[in-house]
Amino acid sequence: MKGVAKLPFLLLNLYPRWWRERYGDEMDVMVQGLVEGGRSPLSLSINLFASSVGVWLRGTGAPATREFWTTRTQRSLLVSALTWFAFLPLSVAFGLSNTQHGFFKGGTRVQMSGASTDALHVQRILFSALILSCFVALVGWQILRGALEGQSVRLRWFHMTNRFAMGGILLLSAALFLGQHNSTSSVAETSGVVGGGLLVISWLSLPALIVFMMREGRLAADRLRAEVTVSFALAGLNVLTTFCVASYLFAISRQPVPLPGADYLLFRSSLGGWNAALVVGFVLVAALSVTGAFTARQSYVRARTL
């Protein structure tokens, strides 16, 4: 058996372990029969791929034990939580690449086009959604920390990351303060660089830390429920942010070219064609976030019935 004909057999490995242990052998025999009977390996592969995704998402055929479904809830929550860490760099890239351009003769109130006004409104909603998502993520983090505090999970790394983040924020605040009050610029710069570095270190280590904590610890039912609610709130905000980013980019693409000599205010993006990739990134991360939240809820509900 060569090339494409092998593909359906390879795709059988995409199914979760519990599925392969129960149905793997008989599916292998069946696929062999279908390939030998002349069924297109490509259509079989598409069917197997789609079905394996469905099995992962729904947990079809999974063991009916509370232990399994609780672990699955925690893992789904983890997926949902980690998407937030991918969302913020995307938002920063979006924020840094978008600027305002204007021309003012002074004296008269500047007139904005309808598209620019829409872009401004969407930008405000976007900013509010991001702030709210930071707040919700913080609530989720506090619930997780509180849930694992009494367990044997080693929180040493967490405390260190927390100190790094707090130190980073303090140093950055000091840099901003010194910069505004014309103090020695080298002190402000050093403070800013060290503060930024500490924040980046804590930012990069936090996802790994959350994975570690969730793997070692076990969340009680009430905490799981609270985290499921948090993951739903985050997923909703991620979807709203994605919608706002797409709407904003659409609105700025419809801004009219200003008349020579007239007052104007325009929004521009320096990313050009890369904006499409940015939107795709937002959509993928939002989809992952929603999937994680729904799977977490479904698994939590199932665990409660067992």
Added chain:
Amino acid sequence: MHGYALIRDIEDISGVVLGPGTLYGALARLEQEGLVEALPAEDRRRPYRITGAGSAALRARLEAIAVVASVGLRRLGAT
């Protein structure tokens, strides 16, 4: 009847060509709900059998379809 025979049978009866993932997804759900049961494997092939509850559920479904079909056919005849 084992998986491969089921796919062939469904194709013969209804003309629907099922993929292996679709069939086993349905079998897993039916098994979970106690509507079918797996018998001991024979040479890596595992036969499945409909349970009492499965027969009752299937009968109810077929009767509901039959009612809809007969009403539909009667109304078609009346026009």
